[in-house]
Amino acid sequence: PLTWASSKWNGVVDSSKHIFCNRSLNMKSIVAVGFDMDYTLAQYKPDTFEVLAYQGTVKKLVYNLGYPTDLLQWTFDWKYMIRGLVLDKRRGNVLKMDRHKYVKVAYHGFRELPREERMATYGNTLSREAYDEPDYALIDTLFSLAEAYLFAQLVEYRDSSPSKLPAKEYDFYAQIYKDVRSAVDLCHRDGTLKQAVSLDPGKYIHEDPLLVPMFKMLRDSGRMTFLVTNSLWDYTHVVMNYLCGKTGNEGVPRDDEWLSYFDLVITGSAKPAFFADSNRAPLFEVDIETGMLQNTDNGTPLMQVCDPFGLETQKKKNSQHCRAFQGGGVAHLHKLLAIEAGAQVLYVGDHIYGDILRSKKQLGWRTMLVIPELESELELLKQNLKLQKEFRKFRRKREELEDLLQRAKWKLRLEHQNEEELLTRAKSLQQDRDSIRDLQRQTHKDLHQKFHSVWGQLMKTGYQNSRFAHQVERFACLYTSQVTNLCYYSPDKSFRTTEDFMPHELEFAEF
Known part of the structure; x- marks a missing residue:
């Protein structure tokens, strides 16, 4: 090579x-x-190894922890979950948040929470959640994706068939997560996964x-x-x-x-x-x-x-x-x-x-x-440059129209001359703003789904860096898609950061 x-x-x-x-x-x-x-x-190959891990965990739940045999018929979509998600053990929710720990996407099992419900649960509170253990679990490794998916499946199963999965205690979603973790640990302890990999490493x-x-x-x-x-x-x-x-x-x-x-x-x-x-x-x-x-x-x-x-x-x-x-x-x-x-x-x-x-x-x-x-993320970024530019254009235009609309409403409230003209102007601006806002939202949704139909871009949540991206930025001196990318650089290379910009500096730093 x-x-x-x-x-x-x-x-x-x-x-x-x-x-x-x-x-x-x-x-x-x-x-x-x-x-x-x-x-x-x-x-590890997700379509074989993560499926193996999922199947092993399900079997432990059924045969060791007494869960219904219905689970043995379940299948695993290894593309559904991504790293950086957070499991709310008490409520049975799966969350994606930005770097400020604001929850921007939330699912209960596989049902998306409407904005109002999401805001009522995670936004309008007197104190900020830390979103850490013991009430939350971080999905920060690829190996955790299977257990996150199984947790979401069990939440759905518990809601639709409560009699088949009776609550052992008040926090039954938390108990479900605890059981999933116990099943995963059993797979590790008895060597189920590693024995299979050792027999045929090339498969996994x-x-x-x-x-x-x-x-x-x-x-x-x-x-x-x-x-x-x-x-x-x-x-x-x-x-x-x-x-x-x-x-x-x-x-x-x-x-x-x-x-x-x-x-x-x-x-x-x-x-x-x-x-x-x-x-x-x-x-x-x-x-x-x-x-x-x-x-x-x-x-x-x-x-x-x-x-x-x-x-x-x-x-x-x-x-x-x-x-x-x-x-x-x-x-x-x-x-x-x-x-x-x-x-x-x-x-x-x-x-x-x-x-x-x-x-x-x-x-x-x-x-x-x-x-x-990161490898596929970079490819998708390259493919969707035009859509990203459109999104930024609509966002700037929306801000301009909102400023003009607020100015027109201000004048309408304080000035009593030319009221009809000002009212017509305000209505026109409102229509334009609403139209641009809808375009911006649709473009943002399209961009979100280009990366992942449910969770969007790995390193972004809304307009902000995702919590995962924030952690990468804080704790990793370097990051890359494969360890062997070191082969493409001198062993004596001096890696240098890009220049940081504050929002006020971006006014003068357009490239």
Whole structure:
């Protein structure tokens, strides 16, 4: 594949592969680049993996938690939900809000709340909601989309057939969400999902031929690389082999070569707790040959009673490409890689809270968020430039007409000459304003539906950035559609932000 390090590199990067910058970052200051695995290095196929997760959760609800067998006939529309939504557990609603936490789109199950009902519920209150736990749940990972969809289905089911899903307590919608989460956790604990993926990785995970060139380019530039994942060693070993071209099929057996692309691997990390300074979780070393765990003293191998001089332990350590561990905390990682300052680390992940917020706020690490949906979002933005221009034109025209209409009404109230002329003028302006307002609303609705028929643009809610976009802006130094977009940039590149504008500056900053 053609990358920045290729001899035939032409310097052209497609817009869908751009890396966008919220805070300036000079890669020369980065000594270690870390990666999450699930949904970062390993991009799961929504039409197979998320459907598998959904079906597994439904079965747990029916067979483990006593839900009606009707659920087994349900299907999952994996395109319906998007990231950045918020579940109102008490009311059974799904919300999309802007960066100021104003709810602009709300559904009860799959029924859209009329504006009046939405405003009465979320707008006209004496105090502002924080929209955080325990009453709300954030849909901030791609893996959460299936459980959000199932929650909406169960809300509809409870409303239409209350006798089939009797309330166990007063907050029955909250109980439904709690049961869905319990079912999801059961799927993880019994290995239902990971066993299926391990048997046929190609069915559930996208191949990316640029992963290995990216690792090589970073290591050739002198950077250390590390992997921190919540997945345990056995699953990590299968997935990383697949991503690096070792499918495990006949003729392409799995091996340890993928470890040569890293200086350190930490599995079972229990992020986000891993990033807490107060984390005192024990660190175990993984025996790569057997997968067994060995005790360590903060990363230093403990002498085995059958090897009093530590010769076998040292021989194994010297022969390994890199060391693999399970558990521990960020202090162990800093020690093992000799990291002197948080700003020396760039961490790449997909989870705004589990990967990005904690590592950024608590450690000062530099961060890059992977947003796979961004690729299609950019393409749709490009396709709908004309519609966006029309929308802005109608909005400006509406403001002009409203100013003129208000002026005419003011004069009509205070001046008693030419009343008939002023009244005719006001009526004409009102008709023009109403006509432009209807055009603006219809254009905005058309634009909204071009991106997603229900939720609209991922990064926008109404005229404002969405809450998800606001979080990306606050906590991610960089963001991009795929982790391997790093291949299209120099390992020493200095990423610079675009210029910020206040509304008053935009008067003089038209491009």
